[in-house]
Amino acid sequence: MDDAELLERIASGKLVEGPEHANEQYLEGLKRTLIVSADTELISAPSYLRAARSAPRMQNYISVMGIIQDELGHAHIAYRMLRDLGVDTDALIYEREPREFRHPYAFDVPLDSWYEMVVANAFYDRAGFVLLTDIFEHTSYGPWKRALVKVDREETFHLRHGERWMTTLAADPDHKPKLQEAADWMFLMTLEWFGLPDSLKRHMDQLGYGLKGLSNDELRQTWLRTAAPFCDSIGIETPVHRDEDTGEYVIDCPFPCEFDEEQKRWLLEDGPIEWDQVIARWKRRGPANVEFVRALQAGRREQNGLAA
Ligand SMILES: [Fe+2]
Numbered sequence: 001m002d003d004a005e006l007l008e009r010i011a012s013g014k015l016v017e018g019p020e021h022a023n024e025q026y027l028e029g030l031k032r033t034l035i036v037s038a039d040t041e042l043i044s045a046p047s048y049l050r051a052a053r054s055a056p057r058m059q060n061y062i063s064v065m066g067i068i069q070d071e072l073g074h075a076h077i078a079y080r081m082l083r084d085l086g087v088d089t090d091a092l093i094y095e096r097e098p099r100e101f102r103h104p105y106a107f108d109v110p111l112d113s114w115y116e117m118v119v120a121n122a123f124y125d126r127a128g129f130v131l132l133t134d135i136f137e138h139t140s141y142g143p144w145k146r147a148l149v150k151v152d153r154e155e156t157f158h159l160r161h162g163e164r165w166m167t168t169l170a171a172d173p174d175h176k177p178k179l180q181e182a183a184d185w186m187f188l189m190t191l192e193w194f195g196l197p198d199s200l201k202r203h204m205d206q207l208g209y210g211l212k213g214l215s216n217d218e219l220r221q222t223w224l225r226t227a228a229p230f231c232d233s234i235g236i237e238t239p240v241h242r243d244e245d246t247g248e249y250v251i252d253c254p255f256p257c258e259f260d261e262e263q264k265r266w267l268l269e270d271g272p273i274e275w276d277q278v279i280a281r282w283k284r285r286g287p288a289n290v291e292f293v294r295a296l297q298a299g300r301r302e303q304n305g306l307a308a
């Protein structure tokens with residue numbers, strides 16, 4: 001199918017059902033988007049598994065196991081679609097180097113407490129929800145649109161789990177400072193997740209071909225429109241405010257900013273940095289990148305006689 005035919009098909013609201021309805025450029029854009037989504041879902045499993053060790057009670061541990069099971073299901077859906085598009089997903093999952101995974105840097109920073117676990121649910125799963133809802137509403141790729149009905153419902157459950165716990169912990173003066181500490185690094189981490197501002201963004205074909213609907217800045221605002229009022233409602237401070245004239249959220253601290261991985265602290269006192277420096281940090285990957293990817297690959301590599 002040539003480009004004009006494809007764009008006409010998409011513009012008329014017809015969905016692309018497979019490679020026969022698309023062209024090379026569309027498929028490359030689709031695969032790139034699917035890999036980021038699949039990797040993100042998959043890597044959340046070892047990340048949440050590590051954090052589940054901090055669960056205060058057995059039933060809370062079980063809740064996190066349920067969330068992990070959902071995430072593995074979400075990853076499976078995205079990898080299966082990649083396989084249907086001719087991608088060698090075995091090589092993708094088991095043979096890639098950890099730094100080649102495409103999940104956001106946020107998931108390379110390990111979650112070390114129950115506070116960080118539940119803030120991850122409220123912030124990171126909300127980011128997942130925002131990104132996937134946009135794809136659900138706007139994607140021109142039929143198989144993905146249909147699969148996302150189930151995924152979105154489960155992400156809603158994950159973020160409500162985070163909200164319920166944050167509400168409980170914020171109401172207790174013994175717990176609130178530690179919850180605030182977790183929110184302090186994880187709020188900006190989630191804002192960074194949405195990527196380059198629109199003024200610097202590449203890969204505009206994701207929009208042109210109807211693979212997604214909203215731009216990075218619009219998605220960041222969508223996340224803020226629910227995350228910031230939620231934090232306000234439980235007395236957790238955030239570095240943003242809503243501009244009454246435009247209705248847009250404004251970030252009140254240096255952003256983007258350098259992150260101290262050891263201390264899990266933004267170096268706000270050093271002022272803002274360039275996005276090039278952020279991208280360099282993302283490319284270096286974060287402290288738990290190797291641990292998490294190797295945890296997913298270990299069994300398969302052992303079976304194949306590869307070094308774990
Ligand atoms: Fe998920």
Ligand SMILES: [Fe+2]
Nearest residue numbers: 125128155158
């Ligand atoms: Fe989730």
